[in-house]
Amino acid sequence: MSFHSMWAELLPVGRGSASGGYRRFAWTGADAECRAWFQAQAESRGLRYEVDRNGNQWAWLGDPADGDAVVTGSHLDSVPDGGAFDGPLGVVSAFAALDELRARDTRLRKPFGIVNFGDEEGARFGLACVGSRLTAGQLTREQAHRLTDGDGITLPRAMEAAGYDPDAIGPDPHRLARIGAFVELHVEQGRALDLSGDRVGIASAIWPHGRWRFDFRGEANHAGTTRLADRRDPMLSYAETVLAARREARLAGAVATFGKITVEPNGVNAIPSLVRGWLDSRAEDQDGLDRVVGGIEKAARECAEAHGVDLDVVRESFTPVVEFDHALRDELARILGKDPDRDSGLKVPVLGTGAGHDAGILSGSIPTAMLFVRNPTGVSHSPAEFAAEDDCVAGVLALADVVEGLACT
Incomplete structure (x- = not known):
């Protein structure tokens, strides 16, 4: 055949x-x-x-x-x-x-x-x-x-x-x-x-490559009645982290992607209480990968602090x-x-x-x-x-x- x-x-x-x-x-x-x-x-x-x-x-x-x-x-x-x-x-x-x-x-x-x-x-x-x-x-x-x-x-x-x-x-x-x-x-x-x-x-x-889970925890509230100044919106921190991933990967000649996300409570008229995003990052060598992921996590923590959001980062898998x-x-x-x-x-x-x-x-x-x-x-x-x-x-x-x-x- x-x-x-x-x-x-x-x-x-x-x-x-x-x-x-x-x-x-x-x-x-x-x-x-x-x-x-x-x-x-x-x-x-x-x-x-x-x-x-x-x-x-x-x-x-x-x-x-x-x-x-x-x-x-x-x-x-x-x-x-x-x-x-x-x-x-x-x-x-x-x-x-x-x-x-x-x-x-x-x-x-x-x-x-x-x-x-x-x-x-x-x-x-x-x-x-x-x-x-x-x-x-x-x-x-x-x-x-x-x-x-x-x-x-x-x-x-x-x-x-x-x-x-x-x-x-x-x-x-x-x-x-x-x-x-x-x-x-x-x-x-x-x-x-x-x-x-x-x-x-x-x-x-x-x-070398791996997957990291970023858990941004804020406070659920009404999308129509909560003042912007009073919000602890984890979606903002997540969005800024996505942009940071692109920036860090470009500077290092590597790749970094947030391709999966879950949101709670996931309502159109609700400020999220939790945004969970998964990062996939890969680089030519270990030093490059460490720089990229370290830079993304640093940016994520700065964004989370600025918006009153808690952040947990968990490495779910890694291959050298x-x-x-x-x-x-x-x-x-x-x-x-x-x-x-x-x-x-x-x-x-x-x-x-x-x-x-x-x-x-x-x-x-x-x-x-x-x-x-x-x-x-x-x-x-x-x-x-x-x-x-x-x-x-x-x-x-x-x-x-x-x-x-x-x-x-």
């Missing part, structure tokens, strides 16, 4: 008619359809199919017990109303790369695996990369069991409803020990490749900088045209990324690397996310070259 036909087959699954975006949330009907698609692709190619204790799907050519396996893949779930490419491009490209290797009559000397990691986006339970975090031991069973979605459904209940055993989840070091290299192909979440004119890039590192395995990264660069003995005609720039990935989670346990495919819009987590088919095919060929170079030695 060609890349185009696989892509067309997967494209309708979980797609909303109104937004054109995707709602492939973990352990839902759309997720089950994606999983069925993965299993069908594996079995149609005669691959050994299995689901691990954490619900991640695997397709194997060769016996993984032999060790030093080369694995590629990504995820099939999505953010709310997300784009088609984030995650699925890496999974579809993995199967297409295997088809390309078979067309070349390539004989792999190491086991080769394709994986679909579960619940990468965290759209339902609020924590990203659940499947890979569990596998790598970065999320305990007890912590996972406490995860709850917006409807109050716990992760264990959702897994059971989907036919999986939530009591079996947990670290899987034996499985990871069999993997010699994991290479994740992903659509670029930005425009660096579009600006450079390159179709494919190699990741250098994932920027992830340097992908340098030896593996250099090997990818050599395979993809940097070696003068190999003329692939492909220039491959090396670039960092501000987005988290399963490859980043696994980097502390096994050698990992990433390939990026050009995204001309630079848009991600949106229906406008896009990659041209010829660029996708270039990514498939690059991935096939990488697998061949790593698994045939």
